[in-house]
Amino acid sequence: MSEILVLYYSHRGSVRALAQQIARGVESVAGVTARLRTVPRVASVCTVGEPEIPPVGAPYADAADLEECIGLALGSPTRFGNMAAPMKYFWDSTAALWSAGVLAGKPACVFTSTASAHGGQESTLLSMMLPLLHHGMLLLGLPYSESALSVTRSGGTPYGASHLAGPDGSPTLTDEERQLAFAQGRRLASIALQLRPR
Template sequence: MVEILVLYYSQRGSVHALAQQLARGIESMDGATARLRTVPKVSPVCAASAPEIPAVGAPYVEAADLAECVGLALGSPTRFGNMAAPMKYFWDSTAAQWSAGTLTGKPACVFTSTASAHGGQESTLLSMMLPLLHHGMLLLGLPYAEEALSRTRSGGTPYGASHVAGSEGDPTLTDDERQLAFAQGRRLAAIAMKLGS
């Protein structure tokens, strides 16, 4: 059984909903399982720290999660066209894994959610790809062979799965968003398994 790490940060539930769909796609492949992990919020008070285990949701990511996974799906909400600070803060702490080549050669994909259709989805997805490229990962997008990519009127880009939450932050995925996230997770698992054989 191979494990794919689904690492995400979600404040209002939309990225969490996408992460669950990617995990379903991963686990639709025989021999693959998803390991869901998150990152803690960044505190504006320097001395503050988060509890070691979150009260709800996925456990916090650890260095072992990066080492033990055969692939990675990375998700974050959009913050001014960039990944959220907690996710950036996590990647800024991975110099030891970068130096050791922990993620080198492993496949990865990215996903996001925004409040509006033109809220920076693609630039956020691209910003999340940068640390993965520095880690030597192999980036996967969503091909237009996925029919939902051509018909979607909500989220979904060739750079990765996405969701348009609206100004109220509705985490309910559309059928196309759900289908694309599932397909992205399935594709990531299939390629990770091929690379591992």
């Protein structure tokens, strides 16, 4: 069975909700499963040592997760129009994989959540694409053939699935956000199957 890595960081649950919906979309494609992984928080004070294994939720990602996947869905909340520090820190540690070309030619997509309607969803999605481009990944967006993209009043962009959490940080996805995240996962899995080496 081929696996799609759904790698995310979620502070208040919104990005996790999107990740779970993307994983459902991935698993709607025969022959593909989703591997949910997260990254540890970073401390404002420099600390040394390995992070503790999370007691609940997705395990922390490691190099093997990237090596073994046939495609990647990458998610982070928005921090000033950019990905959150824990996700950036994770990608900054992938130079060995980059130099070996481990991810080159694999398809990828991105997703995010913001508290405000104009809080930087699209710039965050674009910023998450940059390390993936450097790794040689093939980026997938959401086409307007997904009808929910034209009617959503909350999250959802052609750059990737998104969620408008509001000032209270609600992780409850709207119908359109759910549809778009599912469609993004399904599209990623379908294309990854077509591109995987035989």
